[in-house]
Amino acid sequence: MEERGNISIHTENIFPIIKKFLYSDHEIFLRELVSNAVDATQKLKRLGGIGEFTGEQGDLKVVVSVDKEAKTITITDRGIGMTAEEIKKYINQIAFSGATEFVERYKDQGGEKNQIIGQFGLGFYSAFMVANEVEIISKSFRDGTEPARWVCDGSTEFAITEATKEDRGTTIILHIAEDSEEFLETERVRTVLNKYCKFLPVEVEFEGQVINNPNPIWTKQPSELTDEDYKNFYKELYPFSEAPLFWIHLNVDYPFNLTGILYFPKIKNEFELQRNKIQLYSRQVFITDEVKDVVPEFLMLLHGVIDSPDIPLNVSRSFLQADANVKKINTYITKKVADKLNDIFKKDRETFEKNWADINVFIKYGMLSDDKFYEKAKDFVLLQNTEGKNHTFEEYKALTQANQTDKTEQLVLLYTTDADKQHAYVEAALNRGYDVLKLDTVIDSHFIGLLEQKLEKTTLKRVDSETIDKLIQKDDTKESVLNDTEKEEIKKVYEQAINNQHMQVEVAAMSPDDAPVVITMPEFMRRMKDMSRAGGGGMMFMGDMPDTYNVTVNANHSLHQRLLKAKEENKERIARQAFDLALLSQNMLSGSALTAFVKRSVELIDKE
Numbered sequence: 001m002e003e004r005g006n007i008s009i010h011t012e013n014i015f016p017i018i019k020k021f022l023y024s025d026h027e028i029f030l031r032e033l034v035s036n037a038v039d040a041t042q043k044l045k046r047l048g049g050i051g052e053f054t055g056e057q058g059d060l061k062v063v064v065s066v067d068k069e070a071k072t073i074t075i076t077d078r079g080i081g082m083t084a085e086e087i088k089k090y091i092n093q094i095a096f097s098g099a100t101e102f103v104e105r106y107k108d109q110g111g112e113k114n115q116i117i118g119q120f121g122l123g124f125y126s127a128f129m130v131a132n133e134v135e136i137i138s139k140s141f142r143d144g145t146e147p148a149r150w151v152c153d154g155s156t157e158f159a160i161t162e163a164t165k166e167d168r169g170t171t172i173i174l175h176i177a178e179d180s181e182e183f184l185e186t187e188r189v190r191t192v193l194n195k196y197c198k199f200l201p202v203e204v205e206f207e208g209q210v211i212n213n214p215n216p217i218w219t220k221q222p223s224e225l226t227d228e229d230y231k232n233f234y235k236e237l238y239p240f241s242e243a244p245l246f247w248i249h250l251n252v253d254y255p256f257n258l259t260g261i262l263y264f265p266k267i268k269n270e271f272e273l274q275r276n277k278i279q280l281y282s283r284q285v286f287i288t289d290e291v292k293d294v295v296p297e298f299l300m301l302l303h304g305v306i307d308s309p310d311i312p313l314n315v316s317r318s319f320l321q322a323d324a325n326v327k328k329i330n331t332y333i334t335k336k337v338a339d340k341l342n343d344i345f346k347k348d349r350e351t352f353e354k355n356w357a358d359i360n361v362f363i364k365y366g367m368l369s370d371d372k373f374y375e376k377a378k379d380f381v382l383l384q385n386t387e388g389k390n391h392t393f394e395e396y397k398a399l400t401q402a403n404q405t406d407k408t409e410q411l412v413l414l415y416t417t418d419a420d421k422q423h424a425y426v427e428a429a430l431n432r433g434y435d436v437l438k439l440d441t442v443i444d445s446h447f448i449g450l451l452e453q454k455l456e457k458t459t460l461k462r463v464d465s466e467t468i469d470k471l472i473q474k475d476d477t478k479e480s481v482l483n484d485t486e487k488e489e490i491k492k493v494y495e496q497a498i499n500n501q502h503m504q505v506e507v508a509a510m511s512p513d514d515a516p517v518v519i520t521m522p523e524f525m526r527r528m529k530d531m532s533r534a535g536g537g538g539m540m541f542m543g544d545m546p547d548t549y550n551v552t553v554n555a556n557h558s559l560h561q562r563l564l565k566a567k568e569e570n571k572e573r574i575a576r577q578a579f580d581l582a583l584l585s586q587n588m589l590s591g592s593a594l595t596a597f598v599k600r601s602v603e604l605i606d607k608e
């Protein structure tokens with residue numbers, strides 16, 4: 001007996017539309033069909049569990065096979081199966097209404113089609129993206145039911161007949177269309193299965209091998225797992241990566257459902273940061289590794305898996321952003337990560353410090369982008385000084401307050417962006433008993449701004465932004481050994497010797513032990529130039545301006561009493577030599593100026 005009929009959908013030409021717009025993602029048909037097979041198998045297990053199915057469960061593997069000659073892909077399960085009536089109900093009505101819905105949504109959001117693709121669980125109908133004919137042969141688990149066969153060529157017509165099938169379960173046969181023959185290659189199929197089916201909860205066999213791990217560790221309780229388990233799982237996910245630093249096991253069932261494991265990877269350098277390393281699953285079915293809206297931006301640098309049936313996957317991205325569950329998930333993950341870091345910091349500060357080089361980018365990035373995270377992280381974020389010692393905000397304040405508070409009661413924190421190049425300035429600061437922080441990464445330039453905004457009565461200054469006396473201004477002004485006329489003369493000599501309008505000369509009373517000449521670039525000037533270089537803040541014009549420096553001549557250095565007494569014709573030469581030495585210590589001497597300096601120096605030692 002054969003029954004023919006029409007699938008009741010409103011859009012006659014659903015098939016070409018779906019095929020055309022899902023083209024780039026048509027491999028998902030395999031995910032959909034294998035996960036249907038897995039669902040049917042799990043339903044059978046559940047029925048067995050509650051005594052509604054009392055027969056032999058037997059081997060419950062789902063088997064995928066390819067027949068290149070016959071041009072078919074077959075997916076067989078031993079799940080609950082379907083009777084003819086059920087096929088009519090579930091496939092003709094439910095499966096196809098899903099497809100109709102897809103087209104309806106697609107029509108509403110024409111411009112966003114790329115975002116719909118891949119987010120939409122197209123279900124059974126996705127088979128028609130690669131097949132020009134699909135057969136279902138199924139036998140229900142219920143005693144006394146007849147097996148049935150359903151055939152459809154993707155039009156709205158189907159045929160349903162009796163079939164011969166001994167075994168309980170469903171076999172889906174796809175007759176692969178000419179333009180999709182790539183799916184008859186076993187390697188291609190294996191790759192797709194590996195991508196989407198790797199952690200499905202029922203064994204899936206392909207070419208005689210089970211391709212999945214049905215019990216991934218994120219589905220287990222943390223108390224059942226050892227460190228080794230977590231490390232091995234990381235290796236399973238990213239075979240070529242170095243071992244992770246540490247991990248967080250996520251496990252929540254209220255107000256939403258979410259499990260997963262997030263790993264802090266070992267990073268070699270900042271440019272190697274990799275996004276899209278977190279995989280998103282829904283009940284162990286791989287969905288995507290674009291977790292942008294589910295995981296806070298700064299945590300996308302982490303690796304691992306998140307599994308949640310509560311993330312709406314079959315809607316467009318703009319909807320996802322507005323989804324209340326997604327927002328809650330975001331907040332939850334941020335909080336969990338902060339708590340875990342705090343935990344490690346408190347229980348094992350040594351490990352925390354040891355990994356600081358790898359984790360500081362996450363933490364600083366997180367503090368910059370999320371105020372809630374800042375509030376938690378401010379207790380464990382570390383400031384590292386030039387001696388390599390780490391301090392929390394509180395500790396650092398206690399360390400520097402007595403010595404580095406200026407006359408206006410501001411705490412001045414000193415930092416270097418390059419301890420090597422700014423060595424002379426770092427030395428000068430350390431000699432004063434000041435402490436100098438190492439803030440030398442790309443993210444640090446933003447972090448400095450954040451610190452000033454958040455820490456009360458605190459300013460940050462780069463060590464070379466002022467002469468040592470002005471860096472942290474105290475009340476004790478130094479007496480100058482030179483009178484005003486002498487100072488004026490020194491200033492003129494230097495101006496003539498330097499002869500550069502971007503070098504602003506000033507004569508100041510410093511300690512006789514300080515350098516005779518110090519070149520600095522004011523903090524505000526450098527920051528504005530940095531900003532304009534980074535392309536922001538309406539400071540574009542600053543980028544084109546030549547660098548302007550302050551040249552501070554130390555009135556109390558013995559050299560300058562000698563200079564005043566020197567012969568007129570030698571004065572400029574001495575000033576130039578002192579200035580060049582200052583340039584040299586800052587790595588600023590090059591080209592013809594360097595050549596002239598070397599020549600002059602040789603002459604000077606030759607004279608003695």
Ligand SMILES: Nc1ncnc2c1ncn2[C@@H]1O[C@H](COP(=O)(O)OP(=O)(O)OP(=O)(O)O)[C@@H](O)[C@H]1O
Pocket residue numbers: 032036037040077079080081082090091094095096098121122123124125170
């Ligand atoms: N292998 C199978 N064994 C038993 N029933 C099946 C099988 N495949 C599909 N079905 C039935 O057909 C229905 C429709 O399947 P379809 O994949 O289109 O939608 P779905 O699985 O309900 O949702 P989704 O869009 O998430 O895939 C299923 O709900 C199920 O009842």
